[in-house]
Amino acid sequence: xxxxxxxxxxxxxxxxxxxxxxxxxxxxxxxxxxxxxxxxxxxxxxxxxxxxxxxxxxxxxxxxxxxxxxxxxxxxxxxxxxxxxxxxxxxxxxxxxxxxxxxxxxxxxxxxxxxxxxxxxxxxxxxxxxxxxxxxxxxxxxxxxxxxxxxxxxxxxxxxxxxxxxxxxxxxxxxxx
Amino acid sequence: xxxxxxxxxxxxxxxxxxxxxxxxxxxxxxxxxxxxxxxxxxxxxxxxxxxxxxxxxxxxxxxxxxxxxxxxxxxxxxxxxxxxxxxxxxxxxxxxxxxxxxxxxxxxxxxxxxxxxxxxxxxxxxxxxxxxxxxxxxxxxxxxxxxxxxxxxxxxxxxxxxxxxxxxxxxxxxxxxxxxxxxxxxxxxxxxxxxxxxxxxxxx
Numbered sequence: 001x002x003x004x005x006x007x008x009x010x011x012x013x014x015x016x017x018x019x020x021x022x023x024x025x026x027x028x029x030x031x032x033x034x035x036x037x038x039x040x041x042x043x044x045x046x047x048x049x050x051x052x053x054x055x056x057x058x059x060x061x062x063x064x065x066x067x068x069x070x071x072x073x074x075x076x077x078x079x080x081x082x083x084x085x086x087x088x089x090x091x092x093x094x095x096x097x098x099x100x101x102x103x104x105x106x107x108x109x110x111x112x113x114x115x116x117x118x119x120x121x122x123x124x125x126x127x128x129x130x131x132x133x134x135x136x137x138x139x140x141x142x143x144x145x146x147x148x149x150x151x152x153x154x155x156x157x158x159x160x161x162x163x164x165x166x167x168x169x170x171x172x173x174x175x176x177x
Numbered sequence: 178x179x180x181x182x183x184x185x186x187x188x189x190x191x192x193x194x195x196x197x198x199x200x201x202x203x204x205x206x207x208x209x210x211x212x213x214x215x216x217x218x219x220x221x222x223x224x225x226x227x228x229x230x231x232x233x234x235x236x237x238x239x240x241x242x243x244x245x246x247x248x249x250x251x252x253x254x255x256x257x258x259x260x261x262x263x264x265x266x267x268x269x270x271x272x273x274x275x276x277x278x279x280x281x282x283x284x285x286x287x288x289x290x291x292x293x294x295x296x297x298x299x300x301x302x303x304x305x306x307x308x309x310x311x312x313x314x315x316x317x318x319x320x321x322x323x324x325x326x327x328x329x330x331x332x333x334x335x336x337x338x339x340x341x342x343x344x345x346x347x348x349x350x351x352x353x354x355x356x357x358x359x360x361x362x363x364x365x366x367x368x369x370x371x372x373x374x375x376x377x378x379x380x381x
Contacts, residue, residue, distance in 0.1 A: 002372075007354040013376040014353035020379060055380075081380040106352050108328045110186040119181060126231065127245045133180060134248060134315055137324060141189060148353075149361040156363065156370040160377075168379050 008105075015104030016052070018151045019084035023049075024168050025147075036146045037139070039093045046088030046099055049074050053082035061085075078172045091140060098140055107148070112140065179313040179326050180230070180250070188333055189351040190323040191359055192316070196344065200318060201244055207343035208238040213254040217306050220299040221258075224307065225335050227343065228254040233311045249316040253325075253336050256307035260298065268297045312336070323348060 002010070025032055026043055033043045047067045051074055053060040062077045064070075074084075084104060088111075091098040096115035103110070117132040154160055179185070196203045213226030213236060228236040229243065230250045243251045272293055273285060285293065312327040314336070325336055333350070340348050349355055357363065357371055 001358060002354070004349070004355065008352055011354040011357075011374070012352075014357065014374070017377055017379075018353065079380055081378070083379070103328075104353070106188070106328070106350075107356060108186065108188050110328055111184045112187060113184045123231070130180070130245045130248065130250055130315075134317075134324075137185070137187065137315075141187070141324070145356070145360055148356055152357045152361045152363070152371070153367075155374065156367045165377055165379065169381065172379060173381070 012105040013083075014152070014155070015107060016083040016085050017155070018148060019087045019102065019104045020078070021151055021164075021168065022087065022147065023084060024171050028167075028171060032150070033143075033147075036150075037143050039139075040091060040143070041094055042090075042092040044090045044092065045071065046090045046101070048086065048088040048101060049084060050086035051077045051082040052085045053077060053080060055081040075172070091143065098136070100140065102144065107144075109140070109144075112137070114140075179252070179311065180315070185326055186328045188325045188328055190325060190348040191351060191355070192318075192321040192323055193347040193349055194345075196318075196346070201249075204243070204249055204316075204318075204344065205238050208243065208251060211339060211343045212236045212238070213256065216256055216258070218303065220302045222260075222302055223258070224254075224256040225339060226254060227339070228252050228311065230313055234309070247317060247319055249318060251314055253312045253314060253332065253339065255310045255312075255332060255335055257310070258302050258305045258307045260301050260305055265294075265298065265301065268301060269294050272297055 001007075023045065026045060030042060033040045047069065048063070048065040049071065050064075051062045053062075060077075060082070062073060062082065064074050086101060086103050088099070088101045091100075098112065098114050100112035101110045102108070114133070114136040116136070117129055120126045120129040154164055208227045211226050213228050214224055216222075216224045226236075227238075228234075228251070229238065230252050231242060233252055233254060236254075238251075243249055273290070276285065276289075276293065277283065310332070312325065312332050314326065315324045316322070323340075325333065327333065337348050337350075340346065349359065351360065354371075358368065363371060
């Protein structure tokens, strides 16, 4: 394996491409998420996205935040060559939803809110709480791991340049601004 | 934002290697050997060590305090003393005046100034209490997974070195390249392609 510090910087673009591809998938193929986790009724964009355009002389950063913020500026930035670097997501099941933010360069999750469990009221309840909480976190982390795996398998295949990239480009062009 | 918080931040790690035998006992030994030490009455500015998840200010590593089902749950604690720059400057100035008066000189040499500053810093460090920061950790030993509840670079770096020192196991942070290489089940041929990838242009 490569030196990890070198690999972190050399391949950070993969994380930004992953988030950009994920936005495309959210808008074009919700069934993909149900196939990964049958409990998932929808995966939606949350209240914050960050894009960076490195094609310009200096790095241009666009942040869109707010519960009902329109994503038009983000779409325009994609057209100009920007990629997503941070993305807030809402994972919905029939009854509950989990919100979290994911960063492209590190795949770190932040502000992850799960629907439960309720805090333990006594030391005897601690083990049950920890196992339930970890199970909920596991569900989100494994879900994101499989989506990333789907992305990376496509990324190293011939289909990436022949099918996927043209599809994403078409989606970006088709977005009305 | 620890495990008990309503919102958490997670950095995910893959554990490289296994403990040879008596895993729980080996983990307990590693935790005890590298438990946080109190520095409030010492001239030390930083202390890093393990503490208990349930009682971070009174560490105890009995088996039932860190082993929950198939998980090990404990916390990293980093205690830091921060001496305000203005406070340091005040005491250095006062000590310098005293020294000059005592020696009947007008100036101190560069080396003397540094020695005096180090002494004042050490004296203040004895009197300033440390501020503790606690970061929880969940280790699923059988799945080689560690969830660390902080995204701060400094706390992650402390975790990586303390984990290695305590259990003789390396932690590999999961980021795009390592996720692709370790978790995605790529063939050798696909790994070679991964190594040669360059950025995609999605815009025309």
